[in-house]
Amino acid sequence: MPASRDGELALRADPDGELASRADPDGELASRAQLGDREAFERLVERLLPRVRAFLHRLSGSRGSPDDLAQETFLVAVRRLRDLREPERVASWIFGIALHVHRESARRTRRGAELADVPAAVGRTGAEADEERAIVNDAVARLADRLREAFLLRHVEGLSPAEASLALGVPEGTLRRWDFEARERLREILKGRGIGGPATRPATRIAP
Amino acid sequence: MTLDLVDRVAAVLRETAPPVEGESLRPAILEAFDRELRAPARRPALRWSVAAAFAAAVAASWLVVAARFESAPPIVRTPVALAPAVPAVDRAFQEALVKARIAALRETVASVGREPVERVVPPATVAPPARPVAAESLAIRKVAAAADEPVGALYRLASARRFESLDREGAAERYRELLQDYPDGSAAEVARARLRDLSR
Numbered sequence: 031m032p033a034s035r036d037g038e039l040a041l042r043a044d045p046d047g048e049l050a051s052r053a054d055p056d057g058e059l060a061s062r063a064q065l066g067d068r069e070a071f072e073r074l075v076e077r078l079l080p081r082v083r084a085f086l087h088r089l090s091g092s093r094g095s096p097d098d099l100a101q102e103t104f105l106v107a108v109r110r111l112r113d114l115r116e117p118e119r120v121a122s123w124i125f126g127i128a129l130h131v132h133r134e135s136a137r138r139t140r141r142g143a144e145l146a147d148v149p150a151a152v153g154r155t156g157a158e159a160d161e162e163r164a165i166v167n168d169a170v171a172r173l174a175d176r177l178r179e180a181f182l183l184r185h186v187e188g189l190s191p192a193e194a195s196l197a198l199g200v201p202e203g204t205l206r207r208w209d210f211e212a213r214e215r216l217r218e219i220l221k222g223r224g225i226g227g228p229a230t231r232p233a234t235r236i237a238p
Numbered sequence: 239m240t241l242d243l244v245d246r247v248a249a250v251l252r253e254t255a256p257p258v259e260g261e262s263l264r265p266a267i268l269e270a271f272d273r274e275l276r277a278p279a280r281r282p283a284l285r286w287s288v289a290a291a292f293a294a295a296v297a298a299s300w301l302v303v304a305a306r307f308e309s310a311p312p313i314v315r316t317p318v319a320l321a322p323a324v325p326a327v328d329r330a331f332q333e334a335l336v337k338a339r340i341a342a343l344r345e346t347v348a349s350v351g352r353e354p355v356e357r358v359v360p361p362a363t364v365a366p367p368a369r370p371v372a373a374e375s376l377a378i379r380k381v382a383a384a385a386d387e388p389v390g391a392l393y394r395l396a397s398a399r400r401f402e403s404l405d406r407e408g409a410a411e412r413y414r415e416l417l418q419d420y421p422d423g424s425a426a427e428v429a430r431a432r433l434r435d436l437s438r
Contacts, residue, residue: 066275068268075267080259087256096256097263104267108274110407123404130408159253166250185248196404199397199412213244220243 057118064111078121079104082128085187089132089179091171099135103128125189125197129179169219173212180208181216391416391425398429402436410436 056077062070082103087096106127114123170178176198183194184205195205378396382389398412413429413436420426 063271063275068271068276071271071275072268075264079264079267083256083259084254088251088254097260101263101266105270106408108267108270110405111271111275113405113407115404115406119404123408126401126404127408130412163250163253166247167254170247170251182251185244186251196400199400216247217243220247 056120060111060114060117060120064114064117074120075104078124081187082124085125085182086128086132088170088182088186089129090136091167094132094135099128099131102131102135106131119193119196122189122193122196125183125187125193126199129197133175165220165223169216169223172219173215177208177212177215180205181212184209387423387425388420391420391423394420395425395428399432402432406436 056074059070059074059077063074079100083096083100086094086099086103090096090099103124107124114120116123170181173181179198180194183189183197184191187194189197191202191205191209194209195202198205200208378392379389381387382392394412394416398409398416401412402409410433413433416429417426417433
């Protein structure tokens, strides 16, 4: 997974310096957790749980409970942690489980994977920001499931094409095509709705 | 600063925050970890004893079945049944399915003296779709058309097979779900065989 700011902070905060030379703290933490290291697991949860919760929330909107879905995801992960063959790919693995849990939940409840309402927001406030969020959420909700999943994993969660394709269980070429289709579709939907022109403030760029 | 549309959409989506995390969420996950991964001494022994008991039960039931059906003909494994020996939806699997299907078509054609096989499989069913697709998708569509297999079943099969490299139990779960949705056909047969292999 791409080195995030959180990751850098975690490396700096590592008291033993064990992780300092590692480019992939998640992989290292997962390896240690597989051996029963609770502290490593706790740190892994600290790093991945917020991302997984946010991802599940964006996928299911206000109709699903991100806590329930995230808990189910991590309980499955705990059960299978020893079977994880490539700890360095733990992020793709967890997101893959989360996707699976989300799809199963959507199928059970037959409510689909729609972003029905505009979920709660942080950051900008005001009518204009609310309207922009509503338009964007509506546009993303109109994407086919696979396109939405590919887009969120790539551009919001910041997974690389290889990581996202692994989480989705498809070849990288397919992921790239879905991502391209998602972007084209979003461009079509948002055309003429006031989004797509120059923005007024910078956005945080997540690693490609 | 001018932002690309993708960046802007992603930035807006990142403003969407989930509700505050429940207080019981992390303790529940950590408790599960303590239960599952912090009792290493007992688990292998338990697993081995369960495995031994299961093997004994299987052996006993097999002896009973064998005694009753001693004269039964041997099971003939079809090319499709052999497919699990290779990665799902890879070339060998495609060839096995396509060959089996085409061979069957050839036989049918020969028996009624109709047109050659190439005409029996309508070109439209195996032709690439209008949009360019990735090689694997194209292969899956071709196999699906040639083997009368639902495209969805083969996609699920490929996905489960790919997940095996990461997590065997996760892959097994995907195979089981495939069987729930597509209980019949070649994909189901392959999924069952993979499940048997994974449980060994």
